[in-house]
Amino acid sequence: MRTTRALICTSDSHTVKGGIGPRESLTLGHEAVGVVHAVGDEVRDFRPGDRVLAGAITPDWGDRATQNGFPSQSGGPLGGFKFANSKDGVFADYFHVNDADANLAKIPDTVSDEAAVYCADMLSTGFMGAEKGMIPIGGTVAVLALGPVGLMAVAGARLCGAGLVIGVESVPARQKLARSYGADEIVDFTSENVDERILELTRCQGVDTAIEALGADPTFQTAVRITKPGGTVSNIGYFGEGEFVRIPRLEWGVGMADKTIATGLCPGGRLRMERLLRLLETQRVDPSPMTTHEFSFDDMERAFEVSDKKLEDVVKVLITF
Amino acid sequence: MRTTRALICTSDSHTVKGGIGPRESLTLGHEAVGVVHAVGDEVRDFRPGDRVLAGAITPDWGDRATQNGFPSQSGGPLGGFKFANSKDGVFADYFHVNDADANLAKIPDTVSDEAAVYCADMLSTGFMGAEKGMIPIGGTVAVLALGPVGLMAVAGARLCGAGLVIGVESVPARQKLARSYGADEIVDFTSENVDERILELTRCQGVDTAIEALGADPTFQTAVRITKPGGTVSNIGYFGEGEFVRIPRLEWGVGMADKTIATGLCPGGRLRMERLLRLLETQRVDPSPMTTHEFSFDDMERAFEVSDKKLEDVVKVLITF
Amino acid sequence: MRTTRALICTSDSHTVKGGIGPRESLTLGHEAVGVVHAVGDEVRDFRPGDRVLAGAITPDWGDRATQNGFPSQSGGPLGGFKFANSKDGVFADYFHVNDADANLAKIPDTVSDEAAVYCADMLSTGFMGAEKGMIPIGGTVAVLALGPVGLMAVAGARLCGAGLVIGVESVPARQKLARSYGADEIVDFTSENVDERILELTRCQGVDTAIEALGADPTFQTAVRITKPGGTVSNIGYFGEGEFVRIPRLEWGVGMADKTIATGLCPGGRLRMERLLRLLETQRVDPSPMTTHEFSFDDMERAFEVSDKKLEDVVKVLITF
Amino acid sequence: MRTTRALICTSDSHTVKGGIGPRESLTLGHEAVGVVHAVGDEVRDFRPGDRVLAGAITPDWGDRATQNGFPSQSGGPLGGFKFANSKDGVFADYFHVNDADANLAKIPDTVSDEAAVYCADMLSTGFMGAEKGMIPIGGTVAVLALGPVGLMAVAGARLCGAGLVIGVESVPARQKLARSYGADEIVDFTSENVDERILELTRCQGVDTAIEALGADPTFQTAVRITKPGGTVSNIGYFGEGEFVRIPRLEWGVGMADKTIATGLCPGGRLRMERLLRLLETQRVDPSPMTTHEFSFDDMERAFEVSDKKLEDVVKVLITF
Structure with a gap:
């Protein structure tokens, strides 16, 4: 070519x-x-x-x-x-x-x-985040980090029928793009408690699907915590460093809360x-x-x-x- | 009652x-x-x-x-x-x-x-480990720890069509029970390198499904490592202690190897x-x-x-x- | 109430x-x-x-x-x-x-x-037609008959990520509504050959998903014919009369073309x-x-x-x- | 070769x-x-x-x-x-x-x-009948016609966790083989009413999965009738003649009983x-x-x-x- x-x-x-x-x-x-x-x-x-x-x-x-x-x-x-x-x-x-x-x-x-x-x-990976997230029609989705892949995960979540799409991001220009791609709500982790705000937006249920679009241990932990029992953590982040990615034990339901962790390339x-x-x-x-x-x-x-x-x-x- | x-x-x-x-x-x-x-x-x-x-x-x-x-x-x-x-x-x-x-x-x-x-x-949980493990017919399965739930995961893997069931356990009485429930191979982690032995038994492919039946961080890590890309780690362990359960980053394909982690109660x-x-x-x-x-x-x-x-x-x- | x-x-x-x-x-x-x-x-x-x-x-x-x-x-x-x-x-x-x-x-x-x-x-049934249709993101969908349930199947297909939604209907008012709900193309069965037109619109592939929203034997047959091998016929029609609903044998691949027929209430x-x-x-x-x-x-x-x-x-x- | x-x-x-x-x-x-x-x-x-x-x-x-x-x-x-x-x-x-x-x-x-x-x-097709049949672990399965593909569907149903496998066949030698491959019950359609007998064996529920292994219109109809709402008709028959394969309308729940018809090659x-x-x-x-x-x-x-x-x-x- x-x-x-x-x-x-x-x-x-x-x-x-x-x-x-x-x-x-x-x-x-x-x-x-x-x-x-x-x-x-x-x-x-x-x-x-x-x-x-x-x-x-x-x-x-x-x-x-x-x-x-x-x-x-x-x-x-x-x-x-x-x-x-x-x-x-x-x-x-x-x-x-x-x-x-x-x-x-x-x-x-x-x-x-x-x-x-x-x-x-960008579309293929971002959309995969939504597809692997098993979003129920009308379900709730959080996308953690709104770089280009995260933005396409927002668009993908909309294409996959999400009823509420929450973007987590601090950069104003990315927040604005996210809204144009279909984010209904934006949570700014520099000024808000992400866990509390997402519980509030989902009426204390947690999200059906959390899409990790950064590839960082703390963000991954947030994804596990904010996902409801029976929900899916869909990882599209590329974890570039560290020996481990850590699952918070209690919020993962001591391994029994039906929170699936999906990934892919x-x-x-x-x-x-x-x-x-x-x-x-x-x-x-x-x-x-x-x-x-x-x-x-x-x-x-x-x-x-x-x-x-x-x-x-x-x-x-x-x-x- | x-x-x-x-x-x-x-x-x-x-x-x-x-x-x-x-x-x-x-x-x-x-x-x-x-x-x-x-x-x-x-x-x-x-x-x-x-x-x-x-x-x-x-x-x-x-x-x-x-x-x-x-x-x-x-x-x-x-x-x-x-x-x-x-x-x-x-x-x-x-x-x-x-x-x-x-x-x-x-x-x-x-x-x-x-x-x-x-x-x-015992049957309900053990079999769930096999069911959530998405075992392909004729696929390969490792069950990590052969307590009663792990033993029923062995039986469940057989019921779900596994072509090769590998039990990982050191206690002779449990090894014997596992064979009676359908384990084709037993790996004793006290005398063998589990990763190497499982790679050998699967012709260097890794298993389609690893069932974690203990609920311990090191066992969970083993499960992630020995699972082939595209395979499933099915957790039925009850993680009773520690703040985190850790995923080994590189063997998880830096988050992109299509290794799903499933759990349930x-x-x-x-x-x-x-x-x-x-x-x-x-x-x-x-x-x-x-x-x-x-x-x-x-x-x-x-x-x-x-x-x-x-x-x-x-x-x-x-x-x- | x-x-x-x-x-x-x-x-x-x-x-x-x-x-x-x-x-x-x-x-x-x-x-x-x-x-x-x-x-x-x-x-x-x-x-x-x-x-x-x-x-x-x-x-x-x-x-x-x-x-x-x-x-x-x-x-x-x-x-x-x-x-x-x-x-x-x-x-x-x-x-x-x-x-x-x-x-x-x-x-x-x-x-x-x-x-x-x-x-x-209307939404629950129409959307179910799309959900059970297993529409791949960017996939092609035909909705056969655009009454209120069919119209909601059109909207549902869009919500489920369809890349091309084709409505089949002859009534102009319904055609217009369908476009407002996201139909990209309309085929009028009174003036066009439905099979030929849909093949043309899908570059000779057939659709990924055909949603039958009428409940009539001829429409059901069309749905089977226009679906590609590996595709899904999703029925949301209520078949109100007749002893049988008939599957065209050859176009169903003599029973071997991987065309799934899904239904529900x-x-x-x-x-x-x-x-x-x-x-x-x-x-x-x-x-x-x-x-x-x-x-x-x-x-x-x-x-x-x-x-x-x-x-x-x-x-x-x-x-x- | x-x-x-x-x-x-x-x-x-x-x-x-x-x-x-x-x-x-x-x-x-x-x-x-x-x-x-x-x-x-x-x-x-x-x-x-x-x-x-x-x-x-x-x-x-x-x-x-x-x-x-x-x-x-x-x-x-x-x-x-x-x-x-x-x-x-x-x-x-x-x-x-x-x-x-x-x-x-x-x-x-x-x-x-x-x-x-x-x-x-034989194994690939017969087992596919079981795999596409979505058999729940411990579920009930009927295999209609016990030629070699049907026999392997019986074996496949066992491998896929069926709790009760019913074979429908009249030839004694095939009945005997079916039992050796794991059929728990045999229904002889020349001497028994298949629908009634299967309802009886499933305590009036119908089977979770009916596998059509003949490729004949009457057998296919039986398969639809004996499948419970929410069950699956898994076709592995090769329909060699006739213009249509017919679904009985009422027993298909007028198109709304969640009876999926799956097929494949x-x-x-x-x-x-x-x-x-x-x-x-x-x-x-x-x-x-x-x-x-x-x-x-x-x-x-x-x-x-x-x-x-x-x-x-x-x-x-x-x-x-």
Whole structure:
């Protein structure tokens, strides 16, 4: 593929810092759209010139983990996450996609590259948080941390039928975006007691689903505490450090309160990407307002710095090629 | 109900020690069978003289938690667990059961009291460990700790289609019982490296389902580690102490390896009890060999001591009335 | 309850015509809101004067069918459907609700009686069509027949994350309402070939979910045909006549195409009603535009005629008391 | 693969008779084991000489239907069923398997070819009937028709935790086999009223799960009738003729009794085959007693006649090469 647009992800920072082990001599980046440059002999459905999206996760579809229902885990834990882990990533003029017929999707004419590129990871991961959260229709959901994945978890919770979506976040610009994506209430942890406020908003029941979108031990603990018995903690955070993630024993009902902890890695694949693109095509959600910064590929160093250090109220940085 | 047989449970010890908070002036015990002594005006299906089983958990069936699919959590976290928590328990000549039509089951003629009494908690909890474990037919299961609940998790894993059941336990008598309930392999953690041995037995895949049947932080960590990506950690342990239960971050795939952590509290209710009794009636499993000790109600002090201190290779203590 | 608002349902006509067997000496009607007039001794959470909604289905919560997860089937097939079947219905100045704590819900201040009354059956049934349809996020859905339940199935499909919702209907007023509830495309079976058009709209894949909202053999057959292998036919139609409902053998993949046929009866219960009311409170959907006619209870005869004979482009008839 | 053992299937007869459309110039047969003769360049895990099992269904693993969770439907309805449909089948000295790494499994040393060959279709399909039947632990199951797939549904129901398994069959030899595979009760439809007898055996509740293992309209109707509200009709029959399969309207609860109708096509794939082989290895089930006849490949004509015409109390015909 010839890259046209890419996004910088927090997990790029994690990768650089060794969050899932050392990585060397690999191009970074896993969120991109572009144009098919050349295809292998066995590719049937794509041709040079096609405007396409590649999932951030590009599984091996014949693998046993895939046959078990978990393509993102093909080839070992997180093995579907190939870009920047087992093959060169997308921050390059050209990049290669394994099994194009299974891992690419054509971008509909009415969907821009700038919007489509968010499907690769942000929509897929954020929505997964809602899907794995088993939200009952009309149920209550809290999303903890409203970075781009958390914002898409808010949008996903709405798409999955939540009757009340509570965002937990302190940055005003992110709070505002969250409201535009469907958060009914915002709790600012710098000025409010999160547990008390959420109990109040749920009439002392706790939420049906708590989505952890940060990847930090204290946030995870909050998620367990605010979830009602029978509810689900849905983790989409990438825990980048520490030896343990800790479950608070008593609030977990000493292990017997029917609080399920679900997790996963961004789903990839052509079908997933086509479905996400359809949601853009039929205007269910517009991710482009999350783009707070835009740099050309030549300014990649600065772009990465802005994203990594969270400068200038950054939400998401778009790279143009 | 007039009590005829009861069992002492490890959770009785937890309750005495304050594992789920202080308890006072309440009779202990939650596993019993007996004979209906008297019924309230609204009871339709039971009459004095009926030989019956009461579930250890006797939910409020109209409660919102029940309507949400979690009767054991009716009336608050673990609220369905009334005996010895919010009403007097079964270690008495007579005890009262709320909502008899919904919480009792008649014992089939061919099933003895001594066997039926195990359905109240041991079968219901142990089997739940297998059910919540989402075992694929022909899948691999490890059961960590083979006390009576763990033994019934072994039997439950077999009933749920496991192709390979591995028990982890060091006590020879329990190992032997586990084999009789269907464990294909036993790993002795005092002489073997559990992680290595389980990887070897699963051809380096890890298990589909790890059932934690002890309620201890190190065992829980083992469960997370030995579960394959996409697998399930099914907790049926009662965590009686400590502030936290800890998930090992890296082996949990930094929160992205699709390792679900499921939990629950012993299911109760007439339908559940009827189904468990049917499994005894059709001879799928025989719990009675777990009875290592038998005392009359007059020797309750000694009986409790044997169970609490795990004396004399005790597995389960039966009380006769 | 003292009735304040009620709705006439197509199933009232079915009941009158003996669709589910003969009924005699029973007041008709099952969709109503009102004010608590008096409570029994055991009612804890409601008091005279409370503005409340009763579910159309008022299950026995301790019943084995309920314990099995199907409260609408408590007391026998469709047994939760008591109004006008086993007890007097709601078309009266006052009506009685069994187990108030479990079957009533308070109406939030910001929700009108005129909107809340739609939760009793229309939202609950229509949304169930979407929920049982197992719609994948971004998936494709066809709703066959856009009466009030079909319209709420459209709204439900949107709430459940559908990426493309296709309504099949010929009446212009209903088509228009469907678009307002989120239908992306409308197929008019009087001027288009439904099968061909739906294949075209789904790029020859068929839909993920077909919701049958009429209860007619030909419509059911269409639903089976247009569903993709691996998809779900979700039936919410009430089949009022004929000995059989027929599955087209070849398009059902000779019984092997993984096309699941799901059905159900309107879910009731306090939790369900509270969740539906929350969706009105947080403005996810507004059912009131479906009210095309309004009559006082004194004009019930005429009101029933309009609904039964589908006069004057009726969608739903509201009765005021 | 060089074929060593194969089985003749009823669906071979259906295929010959055009049950799923005309087939020409294709070798018949889809159940076989053998030895790897040669491998393509991209095959990593198998080598000439390996003793292996091929699933009857050999999906395209990158296909959208597979990504949707239904590999058997890859490439169109029933598209994973390639042998004798879109490529030559296994009734030959040698046959070719697409995507060996994903569709083959090595046969454990302790498992004979004669037993392993049953995994290809009989165990996979029969067990699927139980798996899709959503059998609750201790639940009740009826299996309608006890040919080899029905017999394996009986075994599957036991493996999935059924508390009572009722087989419906008139042939004594099959009744006897059913008992050996775990049927608790047998109903002979030639001498008993099936509906009445099953109601009696389930204490007037109906079964939780009815498995249709014949593929005939009257049997399917029986399955719907005897299933309790909230239960599942799990179809594994191949409906070879007729325009429609008919659902009895009233007993289906006029479309509202929560009776789900599930279906599917034999699951294939390496992981599935490995799991089934593990069940043979750990001696959960032994399919070999179903082999009533054995012919060498040279006597194929006679072998097919015996199977097709159901001569000599045939259950299953094994072909040796």
